[in-house]
Amino acid sequence: MTGTARTPSFRPGVKFRFDSVRDAWVLLAPEKLFLLDEIGVEILKLVDGTRSIDGIIDDLAARFTAPRAEIARDVVGALEDLSARGAVEL
Amino acid sequence: MTPLAPPMALIAELTHRCPLQCSYCSNPLHLDAARNELQTRDWKNVLTEAARLGVLQIHFSGGEPMARPDLVELVAHASASGLYINLITSGVLLTDAMMSPLLSAGIDHIQVSFQDTQETSADRFGGYHCGHAKKLEAARRIRESGLPLTANFVIHKQNAARIREMLALGEELGAQRIEIAHTQYYGWALLNRKALLPSRAQLALVTEAVIDAQARLSGRITIDYVVPDYYAERPKACMGGWGNRFIVIAPSGKALPCHAAESIPGMVFPSVRDTTLGEIWTASDAFRKYRGTGWMPVTCRNCDRREIDWGGCRCQALALAGDAGATDPACSLSPHHHVMHEAIAAATDAALDLIPRRPGLLPAQGA
Ligand code: SF4
Ligand code: SF4
Numbered sequence: 001m002t003g004t005a006r007t008p009s010f011r012p013g014v015k016f017r018f019d020s021v022r023d024a025w026v027l028l029a030p031e032k033l034f035l036l037d038e039i040g041v042e043i044l045k046l047v048d049g050t051r052s053i054d055g056i057i058d059d060l061a062a063r064f065t066a067p068r069a070e071i072a073r074d075v076v077g078a079l080e081d082l083s084a085r086g087a088v089e090l
Numbered sequence: 091m092t093p094l095a096p097p098m099a100l101i102a103e104l105t106h107r108c109p110l111q112c113s114y115c116s117n118p119l120h121l122d123a124a125r126n127e128l129q130t131r132d133w134k135n136v137l138t139e140a141a142r143l144g145v146l147q148i149h150f151s152g153g154e155p156m157a158r159p160d161l162v163e164l165v166a167h168a169s170a171s172g173l174y175i176n177l178i179t180s181g182v183l184l185t186d187a188m189m190s191p192l193l194s195a196g197i198d199h200i201q202v203s204f205q206d207t208q209e210t211s212a213d214r215f216g217g218y219h220c221g222h223a224k225k226l227e228a229a230r231r232i233r234e235s236g237l238p239l240t241a242n243f244v245i246h247k248q249n250a251a252r253i254r255e256m257l258a259l260g261e262e263l264g265a266q267r268i269e270i271a272h273t274q275y276y277g278w279a280l281l282n283r284k285a286l287l288p289s290r291a292q293l294a295l296v297t298e299a300v301i302d303a304q305a306r307l308s309g310r311i312t313i314d315y316v317v318p319d320y321y322a323e324r325p326k327a328c329m330g331g332w333g334n335r336f337i338v339i340a341p342s343g344k345a346l347p348c349h350a351a352e353s354i355p356g357m358v359f360p361s362v363r364d365t366t367l368g369e370i371w372t373a374s375d376a377f378r379k380y381r382g383t384g385w386m387p388v389t390c391r392n393c394d395r396r397e398i399d400w401g402g403c404r405c406q407a408l409a410l411a412g413d414a415g416a417t418d419p420a421c422s423l424s425p426h427h428h429v430m431h432e433a434i435a436a437a438t439d440a441a442l443d444l445i446p447r448r449p450g451l452l453p454a455q456g457a
Pocket of ligand 2: 324325389390391393394395396397399400401402417418421422423424
């Protein structure tokens with residue numbers, strides 16, 4: 001499957017959790033960690049292994065005022081980047 | 091000034107004991123003796139404090155961390171403290187009997203190092219009979235348990251020719267991550283540099299194979315590549331900056347901003363036996379000494395990469411330029427950069443004899 005019909009999930013050994021010391025969400029992966037920006041956090045909160053990329057975009061588009069195309073670009077960009085860095089499976 | 095951020099990760103060198111004797115080991119020449127190692131309760135305190143301080147990941151390393159009989163207990167403690175747990179091991183002690191307790195204790199990821207792809211040379215480089223076969227078994231166990239595996243290969247001139255086989259082995263083992271790391275020339279590796287440092291042609295061969303594999307395996311296997319400083323124009327951001335992201339705890343309890351920091355003369359490193367991790371991070375002279383940009387020589391201070399590579403590695407500056415406060419000689423802007431070229435020249439056609447990493451095998455000073 002290609003494009004936005006794919007369903008992202010966290011790869012084994014990847015943990016997305018809230019860090020109370022930094023008061024921020026963090027993404028922990030094998031020998032890597034990612035501090036996330038606001039949009040990154042909102043995207044990853046919707047990664048559950050069942051929602052497709054389209055589903056994630058719809059959800060964010062319903063909640064945020066930005067145009068859907070812009071949201072789609074952010075979502076695809078962030079997930080592809082995290083896939084290349086080994087945190088997310090597409 | 092922005093307030094000091096908490097450390098991201100803690101490297102717990104549980105012990106310097108190791109059944110292997112890799113000549114490229116970056117452990118210090120003076121290995122901590124078993125009798126000086128921290129006790130289980132000391133390590134537990136360190137882990138609890140680390141999590142409170144904001145450390146997110148703990149890397150159990152060494153030496154061979156599995157040589158510590160309390161490893162499972164420490165993993166369980168780290169897990170209960172909310173830390174992400176990584177184990178960096180040679181794999182030779184990772185038996186079936188160890189795998190399930192580690193899993194139940196809450197381990198998140200294991201890195202197994204390989205010396206080569208061929209059994210005879212791998213066991214020769216590791217100085218451990220049947221080591222390679224045990225590592226293959228360990229990797230299989232890790233995969234069968236469902237845990238993510240990193241296969242680590244340390245590259246030097248005597249194994250660089252087999253880079254493609256190494257990548258293929260990592261793939262065959264089901265590794266989720268492959269680390270191709272050129273030898274970092276500290277400790278025993280620095281001692282053996284002439285017999286280890288690859289040629290420019292070998293470096294090119296390895297780099298090309300890694301780039302091919304990264305493109306081919308993207309999204310399936312993460313391939314991280316650590317380059318050797320000796321052919322670089324700019325240094326690596328050693329530890330992401332001194333006292334900026336990492337705390338290393340040596341087996342004896344000394345807290346270090348970089349693995350090789352104990353090599354720097356005249357510096358006193360605080361011990362977790364005497365003071366808290368929070369004090370060490372925020373207030374110790376050792377962690378403040380080269381933190382940020384204030385300590386930098388003028389070359390770095392005026393450079394726009396000063397907060398990218400933080401002037402490179404202090405220990406390398408000491409080892410190669412004789413001054414821990416100098417610009418890392420790996421940088422072409424360093425007045426000492428020529429030492430890198432001299433080291434490359436000295437390694438060309440040098441004898442391939444290796445001094446194994448072994449306690450008590452330390453050559454006389456100046457040798
Ligand atoms: S590099 Fe080799 S000798 Fe050094 S700790 Fe690792 S396995 Fe042991
Ligand atoms: S001069 Fe200093 S800061 Fe600039 S690239 Fe070289 S080592 Fe880095």
